[in-house]
Amino acid sequence: MNSKNLFEKVWDVHSVGELANGQTQLFIGRHLIHEVTSPQAFGMLREKSLPIRYPERTFATVDHIVPTDEASEPYSDILADAMIKELRKNCAESGVTFFDVDSGKQGIVHVVGPEQGLTQPGMTIACGDSHTSTHGAFGAIAFGVGTSQVRDLLATQTMAMSKLKVRRINVNGDLGTGIYAKDVILHIIRLLGVNGGTGFAYEYGGDVFDSFSIEERMTACNMSIEGGARVGYVNPDHKTFTYLKGRPYSPSNEEWEKQVSTWSSYSSDKGCSYDDIVTIEGSEVAPTVTWGINPGQAVAIGENIPNPDQVAQNDRAGVIEALDHMQLRAGSPIQGTKVDVAFIGSCTNGRLSDLEEVAARLPGHKVRDGLKAIVVPGSQIVSKLAMEKGLDKVFIEAGFEWRAAGCSMCLAMNPDKLVGDQLCASSSNRNFKGRQGSPTGRTMLMSPVMVAAAAVTGEVSDARTVFG
Amino acid sequence: MNLPKISQVTGRAIPVPGDDIDTDRIIPARFMKCLTFDGLGEYLFYDTRFNADGSEKLHNLNLPCFRDASIMVSGANFGCGSSREHAPQSLYRAGLRAIVAGNFAEIFFGNSTNLGMPCVSASRENLEKLSSATENDPDLRVVVDLENLQVRYGTECIPCEINPGARESLLNGTWDPLEELLTATNEIEETARSLPYA
Numbered sequence: 001m002n003s004k005n006l007f008e009k010v011w012d013v014h015s016v017g018e019l020a021n022g023q024t025q026l027f028i029g030r031h032l033i034h035e036v037t038s039p040q041a042f043g044m045l046r047e048k049s050l051p052i053r054y055p056e057r058t059f060a061t062v063d064h065i066v067p068t069d070e071a072s073e074p075y076s077d078i079l080a081d082a083m084i085k086e087l088r089k090n091c092a093e094s095g096v097t098f099f100d101v102d103s104g105k106q107g108i109v110h111v112v113g114p115e116q117g118l119t120q121p122g123m124t125i126a127c128g129d130s131h132t133s134t135h136g137a138f139g140a141i142a143f144g145v146g147t148s149q150v151r152d153l154l155a156t157q158t159m160a161m162s163k164l165k166v167r168r169i170n171v172n173g174d175l176g177t178g179i180y181a182k183d184v185i186l187h188i189i190r191l192l193g194v195n196g197g198t199g200f201a202y203e204y205g206g207d208v209f210d211s212f213s214i215e216e217r218m219t220a221c222n223m224s225i226e227g228g229a230r231v232g233y234v235n236p237d238h239k240t241f242t243y244l245k246g247r248p249y250s251p252s253n254e255e256w257e258k259q260v261s262t263w264s265s266y267s268s269d270k271g272c273s274y275d276d277i278v279t280i281e282g283s284e285v286a287p288t289v290t291w292g293i294n295p296g297q298a299v300a301i302g303e304n305i306p307n308p309d310q311v312a313q314n315d316r317a318g319v320i321e322a323l324d325h326m327q328l329r330a331g332s333p334i335q336g337t338k339v340d341v342a343f344i345g346s347c348t349n350g351r352l353s354d355l356e357e358v359a360a361r362l363p364g365h366k367v368r369d370g371l372k373a374i375v376v377p378g379s380q381i382v383s384k385l386a387m388e389k390g391l392d393k394v395f396i397e398a399g400f401e402w403r404a405a406g407c408s409m410c411l412a413m414n415p416d417k418l419v420g421d422q423l424c425a426s427s428s429n430r431n432f433k434g435r436q437g438s439p440t441g442r443t444m445l446m447s448p449v450m451v452a453a454a455a456v457t458g459e460v461s462d463a464r465t466v467f468g
Numbered sequence: 469m470n471l472p473k474i475s476q477v478t479g480r481a482i483p484v485p486g487d488d489i490d491t492d493r494i495i496p497a498r499f500m501k502c503l504t505f506d507g508l509g510e511y512l513f514y515d516t517r518f519n520a521d522g523s524e525k526l527h528n529l530n531l532p533c534f535r536d537a538s539i540m541v542s543g544a545n546f547g548c549g550s551s552r553e554h555a556p557q558s559l560y561r562a563g564l565r566a567i568v569a570g571n572f573a574e575i576f577f578g579n580s581t582n583l584g585m586p587c588v589s590a591s592r593e594n595l596e597k598l599s600s601a602t603e604n605d606p607d608l609r610v611v612v613d614l615e616n617l618q619v620r621y622g623t624e625c626i627p628c629e630i631n632p633g634a635r636e637s638l639l640n641g642t643w644d645p646l647e648e649l650l651t652a653t654n655e656i657e658e659t660a661r662s663l664p665y666a
Contacts, residue, residue, distance in 0.1 A: 013663065016655045019648055021636040027659040037552065039503040050650075054660070065501065079501035086503050123665065130551040130575060146553035146579035147505075152646055158656055160645040162633055194488060195545040198574055228548070230574050262664045294488050294548070314544075314592070318487050411497045411550075432492040432549060439496070439515035 003269035006122075006235055007166045007201045010141045010266060014124045016158050023160045028143075029123045031058040031153045032109050033096070035065055035087040036413070037128030041150035042090040054157045055095040059118055062087055062101060063108045064413045068376050068403035071101075080414065094154075107379020107405040110134040110347040114218065115381050117247025121236035121263035126153055131347045131429065133224040136233030137217035138240050139266055141201070143230055164231060165199055165275035170206035173282040178464040180357075181216035182349060182427070182447035184208060186288040186298050188220075189227040192278065194296040197229025200275070203268065204234050208282045214243040215353040222348045223429050226295040235267040289334055289460055290431045290445040292322030297431075298445070299334050301462045307331045325433055326442050327421065335460055337444070340422040342373040342455035343436075344400075344448045346410040349427035350378030354448045355386050359394040361452060361467040367399030368458035374401045374416065376408040400455070412437025425454035473641040474584055474614065477566035479538030481610040481621070482528050483599035484513070489542055490549035491576060495558045497550075508554055509561030529562075533606035541599050542569040544592070547576025556580040566612040568619055568628065570595060581634045584643045588612055588628040590619060598626065614638055 004012075016025040033041075038060070045052070052058070065080040075081040084101075091098035099105040099112055106112070110131050113119045121139035126132060128150045135142035149159045171184060189196075202224050209217065217234045224232025241260050244250045251259040286300035297319075299305065307330040308319040323330055328337065344350070344358060355377065367373045375395050377383035383405055386392060392402045409416040410428035417437025418424055424436055424443050431443040444460065453463035499511040517527045524530045540559065546569035547555060556579045559567070567580065567587045580587050590598070601621055602608050611620040612628070614635055619626050630638075637643045 014659065016652055016659045019645065020640070020642060021633040023633045023637075023645075025649055025652060025655075027656065027663070029663060029665060036500050040505055040553075043504055053656075056666070064497075077501070082503060083501060120665065128551060128553075130549065132551075144551040144575055146551055146556075146575060146582065148553060148579065148582040148644070148646075152649055155646060156649045156652075156656060157660065158649050158652070160649065162631065194548060195571065195573065198545075198571065225549075225575075228545070228573065259664070294490070314487075321486070411492075413497050413501065430490075430492070430549060432490045434496055434515045435492050437498070439520065 003272040005166050005203060005268040005272045005274060006139055006233060006266050007141060007164065007203065010122055010124060011163060019160055023162050025158050026124060026161045027158050028126045028153055029057065030118055030125045031157070032113055032125065032127035033058060033060045033150065034109050034129065035062045035083040037147050038150055039083065039086045039090065040147045041154055044151045045154055050155045052094040052096070052154050057157055058096045058154065059099070060087060060091050060096050061099040061106050061109050061112045064407045064411065066101065066406040067414050068406050068408050068416060071404065077415065104380050107382065108347045108350060108407055110222065111351060111378035111382060114138065115247065115379060117244055117250035120244060121240060122266040126159065130225045131222050133230065133232045134218050134222040134347055136221040136224070136231060137214055139233055139236035139263065141231055141233065144225060164201040166203055167197070167200045167276040167278060168203045168205060168274040170277070170279045171204070171208035171282050172206045172279060175208055175282045175285055178449070179285050179287060180447040180449065181212060181219040183285050183288045185220040185223040186290065186295065186445065187285045188280065189223065189296050190288070190298045191280065192227055194226060194294050195228040197224065197227040200229050201231035201233065202227070202229040203274070204232060209234050213353060214239055215351045218351070219348055223295065226429060236263050287447065287450055287462060287464070289450065291326060291328055291334055293325055293431055293433050295429065295431060295445060297322055301335055304331050304333050305329065335462065337460040338423065339425045339454045339459055340371060341418060341424040342371060342451050343409045343424055343426045343428065344451050345376030345378065345408055346428040347378065348429045349448045350376060350382065352382050352385050354427065355391050358448050358452045359391040361449060362394050362398040365398055365456040367455045371455060371458055373399060373455040374403055374409065376403045377405050379405045409436055411435060425451045425460065427451050471584065471641040471644055474586060474638040474643065476614060477539060477586060477612045478609065479565065480534065480536060480606060480608065481539040481541050481598070481602045482534040482537035483541045483602050484528060485543060485599055487543040487570065488545045488548055491547055491552050491555035492549055494547065494555040495552065500552060500554050505554065505557040505561065508558035512558045512562040536563060538563055538565040539610050539612060540564050540567045541595060541602065542567065543595065544570030546570070546572050548573040551575040553579045556583055556585060560585050568595065568598065568612060581638065581643055584638065586612060586614055586630060586638055588619065588630045590626055590628045594626040597624070
């Protein structure tokens with residue numbers, strides 16, 4: 001018997017057949033959709049008079065365009081209003097379950113799937129959104145896809161895919177105090193590069209991932225795509241099963257034992273082979289902050305911003321362009337960089353544990369005068385649970401604005417945008433030029449606790465010192 | 469549905485140099501507030517081409533000599549970031565029919581292939597040569613040849629690469645896989661039934 005890794009097992013179970021060009025026709029067990037990348041797909045199907053093949057396997061929510069400070073419809077942005085109405089209509093006509101804004105379950109698609117129990121080990125999952133890799137935290141194989149593939153999935157529940165190679169990334173030992181999953185993934189991307197993962201699925205493991213909670217695993221898997229890897233996953237374990245127990249779409253009590261045994265069988269076999277193995281020591285990971293315009297351009301909080309004269313020649317132009325956009329000086333410390341806006345939220349770091357980590361440190365601290373700080377829970381359920389614990393009051397007391405659920409300032413398709421060249425300390429996943437809504441806006445990615453430290457000091461700071 | 473077989477793309481080329489050009493750069497998120505892809509060509513590289521007041525910046529896409537280019541030449545990791553098909557759609561709708569770059573982010577590559585817009589990779593050195601040749605002579609006729617895996621211009625011929633499956637489907641006119649996916653009705657049903665979850 002050949003031993004196999006999880007990716008290979010899940011791939012084989014879902015393979016429908018081989019296509020003429022050698023690609024695999026892959027069955028996708030769960031399809032998640034949202035308002036930005038699905039309307040064109042529904043339109044294409046209408047044009048071809050094709051029905052939705054398995055509507056019960058598709059679930060929808062609305063996240064990118066929803067305002068976080070305006071609940072009533074019609075939205076003042078008429079384009080956003082047209083998009084939510086179109087999704088509502090498409091779901092109603094096709095029989096797709098829609099976690100709408102009045103459901104109490106709406107939120108960012110990668111927060112909603114797991115919290116509803118839709119995301120389970122051994123599944124194939126796809127969504128017209130690159131951060132679909134998040135769902136890999138459960139031992140699912142989850143792909144971000146384009147709209148034409150959304151169309152293919154609606155019409156056939158399958159898509160054409162080339163098989164990926166698998167790179168095992170071990171993070172061994174322990175993380176230091178005040179080091180988070182966000183630091184680990186930023187560290188990995190910095191080491192392996194923003195396109196180091198092209199053609200690979202990343203299997204994360206080792207002591208650090210074993211000890212991570214499911215939400216921490218989601219944070220790391222979420223940003224796999226920032227390292228070029230379309231898929232990132234962690235083998236399922238007892239934490240995975242505990243997280244899923246009793247969720248709305250989780251298996252019933254009668255089926256539970258059987259499902260857990262099936263789920264466990266998907267784990268990578270001992271001694272299975274990988275196309276590549278990378279090992280990182282947990283003790284080497286520091287609080288990490290991006291200084292540039294892609295997520296690989298990052299340094300540890302104690303380090304200096306790179307000097308273009310001291311980087312590899314192929315990277316030089318990129319460093320110069322980044323420093324110019326970010327208005328940062330080569331060779332200066334990253335610590336002390338002045339911040340205008342603080343954003344806590346997104347599919348990377350908008351879950352309950354993220355908010356709890358920050359709220360535990362905020363009492364006795366105030367957001368710096370003149371700095372805009374917002375907290376956007378990842379879903380209505382995250383918001384509700386946080387409010388039951390009184391976290392909203394802690395944030396508001398410290399000077400944060402407490403908002404409604406959505407993607408918000410991660411990509412600024414709603415009214416939450418940077419203005420001019422504001423610099424934002426952000427718990428999101430991308431620092432591309434213009435990403436947060438202003439073409440000259442500047443983004444520095446970091447963990448939610450580091451965002452809070454920046455918010456209370458007004459500058460990029462070491463949260464371990466700020467909060468003691 | 470018979471799709472055209474794409475064995476080569478010929479035309480003028482426009483250099484858009486730089487590594488890690490992300491899909492937010494290609495089409496800023498605010499232009500994704502739309503229900504169809506129509507009209508996205510207008511917003512291609514919008515924030516790189518225009519100032520906040522709408523005036524033009526210096527950018528090859530704003531130069532009349534490159535206006536009818538059908539081949540874009542860029543650097544490494546082109547199309548990284550978001551999975552938005554809006555990015556290749558805006559390139560296609562602006563008249564681009566092939567991209568030559570160092571390499572491509574995977575989702576972007578797949579999305580482009582599905583539109584019948586080949587993405588081929590070439591070495592950094594050859595990309596620089598090609599870019600400067602087109603900067604010097606924007607009228608230069610460039611051929612991206614998928615059959616022979618070459619990019620030809622003037623008297624030059626540089627090698628290029630593309631994923632073999634994508635090449636096959638472009639050459640055979642099966643780059644949009646939907647028809648083929650639809651034919652496997654029974655096999656899809658069988659796979660669905662065999663899964664341990666509904």
